[in-house]
Amino acid sequence: MKIRILTTGGTFDKVYFDAKSEFQVGETQVGELLQEANTDIEHEISSILRKDSLDLGDEDRVLIRKTVEQDSAKRIIVIHGTDTMVETGIHLQGIEGKTIVLTGSMQPASLRKSDAAFNLGCAVAAVQLLDIGVYIVMNGRVFDPVVTRKNIKAHRFESKGL
Numbered sequence: 001m002k003i004r005i006l007t008t009g010g011t012f013d014k015v016y017f018d019a020k021s022e023f024q025v026g027e028t029q030v031g032e033l034l035q036e037a038n039t040d041i042e043h044e045i046s047s048i049l050r051k052d053s054l055d056l057g058d059e060d061r062v063l064i065r066k067t068v069e070q071d072s073a074k075r076i077i078v079i080h081g082t083d084t085m086v087e088t089g090i091h092l093q094g095i096e097g098k099t100i101v102l103t104g105s106m107q108p109a110s111l112r113k114s115d116a117a118f119n120l121g122c123a124v125a126a127v128q129l130l131d132i133g134v135y136i137v138m139n140g141r142v143f144d145p146v147v148t149r150k151n152i153k154a155h156r157f158e159s160k161g162l
Contacts, residue, residue, distance in 0.1 A: 001041075001042065001075060001128060002042045002043065002044065002073055002075070003041055003042065003043040003044075003073065003075045003076070003077060003124065003127055003128070004043070004044055004046065004071050004073035004075070004076045004077070005030055005043055005044070005045045005046070005076075005077045005078075005079065006045075006046050006047075006048050006064070006067060006068070006071075006076060006077070006078045006079070007028040007030060007045065007046070007047045007048070007049075007050075007078075007079040008047075008048060008049040008050075008051065008053070008056070008060075008064060008078060008079060008080050008081070008088075009025040009049050009050045009051040009052060009053070009079075009080075009081060010025070010051075010052060010053050010079065010080050010081025010082065010085075010104045010105075011052075011081055011082060011104060011105050011106065011107065011108055012028075012029065012030075012079050012080075012081075012103075012104045012105045012108065012109055012116050012119075013025050013026055013027065013028050013029055013050070013079070013108070013109065014026065014052075014108040014110070015108065015110050025050045025051060025052060026050075026110075028045065028047055028079065029108075029109035029110060029116065030045050030079060030120065031045055033109060033116065033117050033120050034120070034124075036117070037117070037121060039124065041124060041128075044073075046067075048063060048064065048067050049063070049064070051081075052081055052083075053080060053081025053082065053083045053084040053085065053088075053104075054081070054083050054084065056081070056084055056088070061087070061088055061091040064078065064088060064091070064092070065091055065092055065095070068092060068095055068098065068100060069095055073098075074097060074098050074099065075098070075099045075127045075128065076098060076099070076100050076101070076127070077100075077101050077102075077103060077120075077123045077124065077127050078092075078100065078101070078102045078103075079103060079104060079120075080102050080103070080104050081104055082104045082105070082106060082138070082150055082157075083150065085102050085104055085136055085138075085145075085150070086136065086145050086148050086149065086150065088102060089102050089134050089135075089136050089145025089146075089148070090145050090146060092134045092145075093134055093145070093146070095134070096132070097132060098132060099127055099130050099131065099132055099133065099135075100127075100133070100134045100135070101123045101126050101127045101130070101135050101136075101137050102134070102135070102136050102137070102145070103119045103120060103122070103123040103136070103137045103138060104116075104119065104138070105119055106155050106156075115139070118140070119137065119138055119139070122137050122138075122140055123137045126142055130142065136148055136157060138156065138157040139156045139157055141157070143157055143158075143159065144159075147159050147160050148160065
């Protein structure tokens with residue numbers, strides 16, 4: 001079972017530049033994390049954007065959707081910034097015949113204390129087990145984007161109404 005992993009940027013792939021005293025989206029960390037986990041899943045990684053999710057616009061979501069629709073893989077993980085992950089998840093609704101999992105991280109994968117590796121591992125497992133549809137996988141849980149929100153204070157995702 002081949003898994004396509006599409007990266008769009010976000011905190012997951014941010015790196016710190018001391019000279020600039022800020023984070024910027026860098027090269028994806030996904031391949032390195034999968035190698036460190038000693039996984040042998042058949043996968044292919046493609047970077048389609050390198051943006052903070054706050055900088056994503058409608059045209060970017062159209063590109064993400066088109067890329068997912070046109071990909072031959074039936075199981076797709078989208079690495080995405082957490083601030084607008086729900087919006088992109090909703091935009092991907094209705095794509096037939098595919099299991100699509102969006103994940104990201106609250107801290108860059110390049111940092112020692114990051115949730116990136118855990119969230120990626122959960123997404124890899126989830127995309128293999130879930131039925132066709134669109135899901136957000138964060139903090140060890142699986143969410144429906146339509147009824148999900150990011151709780152900024154608690155640094156996690158949750159179902160609306162909690």
